Amino acid sequence: MRVVYSPAHLAHDIVTETVMGAVIPANEVAERAERIRATLEADGGFTIEAPTEHGTDPILAVHDPGLLRFVEEAWPAARAQAIGRPNLIADTFPNFRMFEGMSPDVVAGIEETQFAAGRAGWWGLDTANPLVAGTYGAARAAVDVALTTADLVLGGERAAYGLCRPPGHHAARSMAGGYCFFNNAAIAADAVTRATGQRVAILDVDYHHGNGTQQIFWRRGDVFYVSLHADPERQYPFFLGRANETGEGEGAGANLNIPLPAGTDDETFLAALDRGLEAIAATPGDVVVVSLGFDTYGHDPIGDFALTTAVYHECGRRVAALGRRLVILQEGGYYRPALGANARAWLRGAEGRDDEPLPAPGFGAAGSDR
Numbered sequence: 001m002r003v004v005y006s007p008a009h010l011a012h013d014i015v016t017e018t019v020m021g022a023v024i025p026a027n028e029v030a031e032r033a034e035r036i037r038a039t040l041e042a043d044g045g046f047t048i049e050a051p052t053e054h055g056t057d058p059i060l061a062v063h064d065p066g067l068l069r070f071v072e073e074a075w076p077a078a079r080a081q082a083i084g085r086p087n088l089i090a091d092t093f094p095n096f097r098m099f100e101g102m103s104p105d106v107v108a109g110i111e112e113t114q115f116a117a118g119r120a121g122w123w124g125l126d127t128a129n130p131l132v133a134g135t136y137g138a139a140r141a142a143v144d145v146a147l148t149t150a151d152l153v154l155g156g157e158r159a160a161y162g163l164c165r166p167p168g169h170h171a172a173r174s175m176a177g178g179y180c181f182f183n184n185a186a187i188a189a190d191a192v193t194r195a196t197g198q199r200v201a202i203l204d205v206d207y208h209h210g211n212g213t214q215q216i217f218w219r220r221g222d223v224f225y226v227s228l229h230a231d232p233e234r235q236y237p238f239f240l241g242r243a244n245e246t247g248e249g250e251g252a253g254a255n256l257n258i259p260l261p262a263g264t265d266d267e268t269f270l271a272a273l274d275r276g277l278e279a280i281a282a283t284p285g286d287v288v289v290v291s292l293g294f295d296t297y298g299h300d301p302i303g304d305f306a307l308t309t310a311v312y313h314e315c316g317r318r319v320a321a322l323g324r325r326l327v328i329l330q331e332g333g334y335y336r337p338a339l340g341a342n343a344r345a346w347l348r349g350a351e352g353r354d355d356e357p358l359p360a361p362g363f364g365a366a367g368s369d370r
């Protein structure tokens with residue numbers, strides 16, 4: 001399988017994040033993508049290639065120009081304001097209840113502030129997306145990775161994998177969040193619908209609900225969003241991801257959320273996956289964009305599912321059995337020791353290759369499960 005990867009992600013060198021205000025070692029780190037790349041290289045069945053530049057038009061087809069400008073300018077602006085921190089994390093957000101009782105005209109007149117912390121809050125969902133000097137370049141490269149992966153599939157590949165980092169599915173039209181800045185999968189899906197004039201499905205199997213992807217396509221009937229995720233009742237992003245969110249207007253019925261309980265195991269997950277795949281099979285279209293996360297893994301530090309490496313092979317196999325062409329894009333997954341093995345298993349399953357074990361630990365950079 002052809003894999004698209006850019007070393008530009010390394011400049012998004014996140015070291016810490018905050019959880020409920022406390023500073024902890026970051027989860028969404030560069031090592032994640034490097035582990036996956038090394039394991040796919042060691043496998044020998046994947047070819048790794050660089051993305052091509054696609055410019056900002058495909059980003060602006062999906063995102064508010066203000067969000068793009070914010071991600072580009074936030075770091076230099078923070079520096080210019082003599083904010084000498086290693087990263088920029090917002091702490092004040094325009095919670096919609098702040099404006100309760102105020103007329104829509106008054107609310108519409110409220111503007112983005114140019115002060116770094118306020119501006120990051122204006123464009124952000126939460127405190128989980130630290131922005132550093134290299135964030136803009138990395139986020140732009142992740143979009144190019146996604147669009148190049150889509151190009152490969154439009155060019156005739158049955159399936160291709162984009163090793164996107166930072167991930168994207170929490171980023172909405174006008175909002176970053178949850179380690180995401182630009183919505184790689186949404187940008188790719190939008191580009192595919194424009195290139196083909198056909199409907200596209202997005203299958204999101206990251207542990208978290210892809211609130212950003214749902215929001216972007218909420219009123220669109222040309223992109224069908226299906227997500228399997230931890231029930232937002234107990235898990236981030238908390239305020240979207242419920243089963244009764246099905247889309248509106250042209251998009252009515254084109255959003256399917258499948259929230260899952262803590263402890264979800266291989267069997268429960270596969271049953272939910274089959275539900276999602278049946279729904280996709282019932283809609284027209286030839287291309288599926290997969291938002292692929294491995295934070296469903298049993299040892300994931302921020303998830304509570306119990307999936308095994310073996311089931312990822314079966315998931316890849318079942319998704320490919322749809323018979324559609326696959327633009328597979330990396331989202332989350334934070335248990336670094338198993339990331340390579342999990343990605344390799346999923347992608348081998350999608351390609352119809354068997355689930356042969358990795359080369360022995362110590363042989364090459366593939367790494368073992370534990």
Ligand code: Q9C
Binds near residue numbers: 019167236293
């Ligand atoms: N206790 C993705 O997987 N909340 N994003 C972290 C940790 C944010 C996850 C809280 C999680 C965002 C792409």
Ligand code: ZN
Binds near residue numbers: 206207208293331333
């Ligand atoms: Zn996730």
